Amino acid sequence: MKRSLGRRIEMEIPNNCVKEQYWSFMRDYFNRSIHIDIIALQDEMDRMSFDGDWKPLIQRIATAYNENSSIRDSILGEHNLQGFFKAYLALNSLYLVEPEIELNYGFGDFLMLPDKERYPDIAHSYILELKYLKPTATDAEV
Template sequence: MAYRGEWEPVFRFFAQELERQSAIREFIDGEAHVKGFLLAYLGLTQGYILLPEYESSKGYADFYMMPDLVRQPDIVYSYIVEVKYVRRDTSDADIALLKRDAAEQLRRYADDGKVARTKGNTQLGLITLVFKGWELVALEKLASRADCENESEA
């Protein structure tokens, strides 16, 4: 995740563990339960300073995985993660709208000057996770504007 950008298996594993370890009753709290679970697991990752509810561009990114460049200066990837939670009866059309909103939020957070100053030379991954109850139904990575510009210059 930190060095090869292999983020998807990490979040799929977290989602499997969420489903395996959680009781149905815990999902009464919905998004708060999912975020709490992810916070515990993401806190175990090495190479990052985990900043939950990171204030950025007049909003709060659910998780900014800021690279710990002091301890691991050669880290390659950093991430901002937006988590969305919907009830099990939510339509696919509503989920599509939610994903679009998450993409807008992530791009706004990525444009924040604090993120630019703290990510160093890492490639910033913008990750959307959508949970429908305990099931991970969407797992997407967007490119930040800066990374898109760097790719077009190459």
Template sequence: MLRIPNLTVREQLYTYLTEAYQQADLFEIDFSVLSSLVKGMAYRGEWEPVFRFFAQELERQSAIREFIDGEAHVKGFLLAYLGLTQGYILLPEYESSKGYADFYMMPDLVRQPDIVYSYIVEVKYARRDTSDAVIALLKRDAAEQLRRYADDGKVARTKGNTQLGLITLVFKGWELVALEKLASRADCENESEA
């Protein structure tokens, strides 16, 4: 049985829903644009436009109070958007032998065997007053985590022949301040052999 745990949460949900209905166009999503962007990500490795689109939508649709939860809000929003598309099986908080990746975008090779790219995404969140030095540390931490996750045997088995992209997203409040792609060790080795 689902129920709202207390009056404070009930008020938050009620306020959110009534404001959303008053601004119904706020939740309009152009599925054709989103699908086209994810298709470019899957088949041509054009990953940046997907996350820039997401960041614009996050800023457009989120109220300042929703960033109280910070990273959880950003991750939930990203999961909702990516879940609307095809091509990937989304594994949030993917458990590897090396920790928990925020998102493993495992290619759906059964339905779409010709996908070329797969991704692991690490999301970092900082308050709006965070210094550039702290942002740099967050990016470095994300890069280290991504490389560890990419070395996991489960990722190697499930990515098929796709090229694995390691994506870092750093948000400062609702602003996307870092959007970087690292090559996995295996992909670097394959490129050097060619």
């Protein structure tokens, strides 16, 4: 700890060796971070919105989740999956994404309402219900 100011604490890395270890860790972490192809994602969102072709977008998000989740993430199961989908779906401006919306038959994980104010030509809205399968799920369970 270098100094404190009220409830704030200014931390200091004690020496160059430890500083290099921290920076190496941070570089490696960011190099392994998720890379999102925004253009391809926007293209898929456009096809979903205007053509009703939703499968490529959902497959892209599911594949990204599979590639970037860990065993620790599987402990939280469906909540972790919902958070991942919510982050991806929030990248679009075409829809208002409402999580855990109450519908006549229960709750849907996401209700995607077209933003008709800005995009009156959007022809499709969606209700997404996610189901998390454990890594050990059999074909019969899928």
